[in-house]
Amino acid sequence: MATDLQLTNISEKDLEQCLKCSICTVYCPVSSVTPLYPGPKHAGPDGERYRIKDRRFFDEDALKMCLNCKRCEVACPHGVQIGDIIQTARIKYSRHPVGLRDFMLANTDLLGSVATKAAPIVNYMTKAAPVKSILHNVMGIEKNRTFPDYTSRTFESWYKKEAAAEQDKFEKQVSYFHGCYVNYNFPQLGKDLVKVMNAIGYGVKLLDKERCCGIALITNNMPNLARKQGKMNLKSMRHSVEQGRPIIATSSTCTFTMRNEYEHILHLDNEIAKNNLSLATRFICRLVEEGKVRMAFRKDFHMKVAYHTPCHMERLGWAVYSTNLIKKIPGVDFQMLESQCCGIGGTYGFKKENYSISQKIGENLFHQIREAQVDYVVTDCETCKWQLEMSVPIPVINPISLLAQALDVEETRKLNQL
Amino acid sequence: MKFDYIIIGGGLSGLTCGIRLSQAGKKVAIISAGQSTLHFGSGSLDLLGYDNEGNIADNPLDAIGRLNENHPYRKIGTERIERLAEEAKTLLDDCGIHTTGTAQKNHYRITPMGFLKPTWLTLENYATSPSASELPWKSVILANVAGFLDFPIEFISDGLGKLGTRTEVEIISIPALKARRHSPSEMRSANIAKILSSEETLNQIAEVLNSMEETAEAILMPAIVGLDKQDSESSLKQKVRRPLLLLPTLPPSVPGIRMQTMLQRRFTQLGGLYLMGSMVKEGHVENGKLEYVTTSTLMDERLTADAYILATGSFLSDGLKSNYERIFEPILNLDVTAKENRADWIDPNVFRTQPYQAFGVKTNERFQTSLEGQTLENMYAIGSVLGGHNAIQQADGTGVSMMTALAVANQLINNL
Numbered sequence: 129m130a131t132d133l134q135l136t137n138i139s140e141k142d143l144e145q146c147l148k149c150s151i152c153t154v155y156c157p158v159s160s161v162t163p164l165y166p167g168p169k170h171a172g173p174d175g176e177r178y179r180i181k182d183r184r185f186f187d188e189d190a191l192k193m194c195l196n197c198k199r200c201e202v203a204c205p206h207g208v209q210i211g212d213i214i215q216t217a218r219i220k221y222s223r224h225p226v227g228l229r230d231f232m233l234a235n236t237d238l239l240g241s242v243a244t245k246a247a248p249i250v251n252y253m254t255k256a257a258p259v260k261s262i263l264h265n266v267m268g269i270e271k272n273r274t275f276p277d278y279t280s281r282t283f284e285s286w287y288k289k290e291a292a293a294e295q296d297k298f299e300k301q302v303s304y305f306h307g308c309y310v311n312y313n314f315p316q317l318g319k320d321l322v323k324v325m326n327a328i329g330y331g332v333k334l335l336d337k338e339r340c341c342g343i344a345l346i347t348n349n350m351p352n353l354a355r356k357q358g359k360m361n362l363k364s365m366r367h368s369v370e371q372g373r374p375i376i377a378t379s380s381t382c383t384f385t386m387r388n389e390y391e392h393i394l395h396l397d398n399e400i401a402k403n404n405l406s407l408a409t410r411f412i413c414r415l416v417e418e419g420k421v422r423m424a425f426r427k428d429f430h431m432k433v434a435y436h437t438p439c440h441m442e443r444l445g446w447a448v449y450s451t452n453l454i455k456k457i458p459g460v461d462f463q464m465l466e467s468q469c470c471g472i473g474g475t476y477g478f479k480k481e482n483y484s485i486s487q488k489i490g491e492n493l494f495h496q497i498r499e500a501q502v503d504y505v506v507t508d509c510e511t512c513k514w515q516l517e518m519s520v521p522i523p524v525i526n527p528i529s530l531l532a533q534a535l536d537v538e539e540t541r542k543l544n545q546l
Numbered sequence: 547m548k549f550d551y552i553i554i555g556g557g558l559s560g561l562t563c564g565i566r567l568s569q570a571g572k573k574v575a576i577i578s579a580g581q582s583t584l585h586f587g588s589g590s591l592d593l594l595g596y597d598n599e600g601n602i603a604d605n606p607l608d609a610i611g612r613l614n615e616n617h618p619y620r621k622i623g624t625e626r627i628e629r630l631a632e633e634a635k636t637l638l639d640d641c642g643i644h645t646t647g648t649a650q651k652n653h654y655r656i657t658p659m660g661f662l663k664p665t666w667l668t669l670e671n672y673a674t675s676p677s678a679s680e681l682p683w684k685s686v687i688l689a690n691v692a693g694f695l696d697f698p699i700e701f702i703s704d705g706l707g708k709l710g711t712r713t714e715v716e717i718i719s720i721p722a723l724k725a726r727r728h729s730p731s732e733m734r735s736a737n738i739a740k741i742l743s744s745e746e747t748l749n750q751i752a753e754v755l756n757s758m759e760e761t762a763e764a765i766l767m768p769a770i771v772g773l774d775k776q777d778s779e780s781s782l783k784q785k786v787r788r789p790l791l792l793l794p795t796l797p798p799s800v801p802g803i804r805m806q807t808m809l810q811r812r813f814t815q816l817g818g819l820y821l822m823g824s825m826v827k828e829g830h831v832e833n834g835k836l837e838y839v840t841t842s843t844l845m846d847e848r849l850t851a852d853a854y855i856l857a858t859g860s861f862l863s864d865g866l867k868s869n870y871e872r873i874f875e876p877i878l879n880l881d882v883t884a885k886e887n888r889a890d891w892i893d894p895n896v897f898r899t900q901p902y903q904a905f906g907v908k909t910n911e912r913f914q915t916s917l918e919g920q921t922l923e924n925m926y927a928i929g930s931v932l933g934g935h936n937a938i939q940q941a942d943g944t945g946v947s948m949m950t951a952l953a954v955a956n957q958l959i960n961n962l
Contacts, residue, residue: 150798151581154736159729166729167737174731202823205580205863414847417547445824445843448547464814467822 152200168200195473197439240312298331320532424539438509472515555857557582559929568816587802595941660705752785906933
């Protein structure tokens with residue numbers, strides 16, 4: 129009887145496991161640079177005890193300073209889902225309607241499908257000072273930030289015309305969750321993924337229907353839309369699995385969102401994602417380490433690289449797969465950067481009120497990168513890439529692109545008897 | 547994934563063991579479920595503060611022979627402890643953690659409540675005394691930051707007074723620290739140390755400290771500098787005209803966090819894999835051997851090694867757990883030394899010796915663990931998860947962590 133009591137009296141998100149040790153706050157990138165944010169312990173489990181009693185204790189101005197990096201959860205010795213408590217509180221207690229800026233920043237599919245139609249003009253405009261000034265003053269989008277370019281040809285359209293037909297030739301197949309970034313901004317990464325997977329003997333298919341993973345909708349307080357898109361993605365994944373195709377992605381944040389946030393924040397049944405969705409680097413690394421596929425590399429490939437662990441990658445705990453994979457390239461001189469937040473936090477750093485915080489957070493990491501003196505910074509997150517390329521003059525690429533550059537495709541195909 | 551050794555737990559014992567094994571060229575992974583109790587550290591490491599009768603151990607090595615025979619030190623032996631203590635100090639130096647003290651003679655650290663406690667090694671720049679009954683200064687300035695909550699200055703002042711040192715309390719601030727008080731409940735040592743990490747703020751603090759009357763011999767202030775590296779600590783010391791010494795605070799502990807950071811950095815530099823925020827979910831035992839472990843983050847990935855080292859800590863770190871019926875080791879349910887009857891776990895008088903403090907994972911002389919009485923030959927336990935001693939009462943917690951970590955690491959390296 130008494131045992132039952134103890135076993136069942138567990139609070140949501142392990143709130144009651146919090147000892148108030150403050151260790152999470154030590155590792156909070158935001159409270160490290162501004163006293164205006166009280167830090168995860170205070171905004172999370174501490175505040176939640178009061179909010180449960182009375183919603184007036186909800187301090188929206190403070191809580192919206194959380195950039196949802198989840199580093200507090202990684203640091204917590206007692207498994208309290210601190211970041212989730214904060215995000216959930218924002219969704220649950222906020223009564224403010226979502227503003228136009230946040231709506232636009234968060235609806236990446238909408239913005240992307242419009243922008244790609246007029247990419248050259250959009251790309252020109254988003255670099256023009258007067259436009260940036262209007263965006264800054266009217267919309268609240270930071271003028272000092274470099275905006276990512278849009279592509280005039282989406283990855284999906286490239287894939288359908290140039291790659292789709294080839295894929296059925298492969299016996300083994302995966303579905304690729306490309307994400308908004310690959311589709312609207314940087315199709316090259318998707319092309320690299322197809323190149324690598326094809327070389328090791330896997331055909332790459334797209335999901336029936338892919339929507340933005342929804343992370344920006346979650347952090348910008350649009351949970352209903354996020355849930356709707358989430359359900360669609362999960363349905364597509366289910367269908368893919370039924371067809372014998374596991375799902376891989378090249379973005380650590382999309383992967384994290386569908387594996388963790390869908391369940392913890394949106395309360396979706398995401399077993400299908402948890403069991404079948406993997407980051408491409410994990411998928412490939414495991415195949416190689418289990419001896420199921422082999423890779424051959426170009427003899428003339430020499431590169432000095434440093435790996436940056438994105439926050440959501442840190443939370444997934446999968447950086448080891450990306451780094452192990454990179455280290456398999458013989459021509460790579462590898463360096464691991466200490467895991468620190470770059471400061472962008474997805475849409476967070478695009479908002480003018482967050483810009484200076486965002487840049488201050490990144491300073492330590494920028495410094496590490498400058499010291500490292502490498503050809504490339506390698507990372508699995510697109511928004512980290514934007515932040516780092518804007519702040520340090522060193523190109524940033526995804527491990528899959530590095531692999532695509534280093535791979536001797538013909539040799540690799542031969543090794544895998546293709 | 548295959549390693550030579552897998553260490554479960556990434557605190558002082560896990561990292562010490564991991565560093566030693568990596569130095570010997572072994573491929574090591576440390577799996578750590580969150581940050582460690584080093585974040586509660588005092589800036590000192592204890593080897594053995596008190597003997598079995600509760601008397602101060604002047605020479606810790608002398609007192610080891612008289613400890614209970616199930617004390618972890620007795621399994622190692624005094625001679626080896628003497629060697630390992632030297633090795634531990636060298637290992638810390640190698641990580642950039644510079645300390646003073648020897649295993650042959652305890653010195654005294656000042657607690658955040660103003661008491662003197664015997665200890666083995668103390669970080670450079672921290673206030674200590676060679677004596678148990680007095681301090682090296684006749685008069686000191688106790689300088690605290692306005693609004694800093696975790697430094698009970700009246701207790702300290704009172705305590706130092708009783709030891710015959712006159713104290714003058716000064717409350718100081720600079721603009722950046724005033725701004726930090728926007729979140730008054732978060733005026734914690736680590737947050738303050740992040741502010742006191744630039745030349746600008748250090749100059750400002752030094753200016754305030756230098757403007758005080760020159761009567762006191764030394765300035766003592768809370769450990770609120772030097773979070774990431776010792777640099778800002780040394781830099782401030784140079785800027786201040788009088789001797790400046792640090793006192794530990796209530797947690798989170800700046801010196802402890804720095805130790806954690808530097809040990810982890812060294813381990814990674816040596817090629818170790820540190821999996822932070824990952825919890826071991828399952829261990830598969832077959833024929834008296836642990837075959838593999840799986841973790842919360844790597845899911846179905848099996849992590850295998852020649853040997854596994856449990857360094858998960860005690861109750862505070864969930865290395866040991868209890869419910870209404872029993873005390874257990876949560877990963878493999880290893881055999882533990884705990885009394886059967888729940889009433890025997892605690893003494894109702896909170897100030898008396900608490901029996902549960904000495905409970906822990908059962909091991910043999912070589913720190914091999916056992917499962918239902920059968921020895922797990924490739925599964926060792928080190929650090930606070932071990933039973934047989936009461937760290938609070940004997941002031942030997944950090945010593946047991948480092949000594950057992952090195953003992954097991956050396957055993958593995960030398961194939962003993």
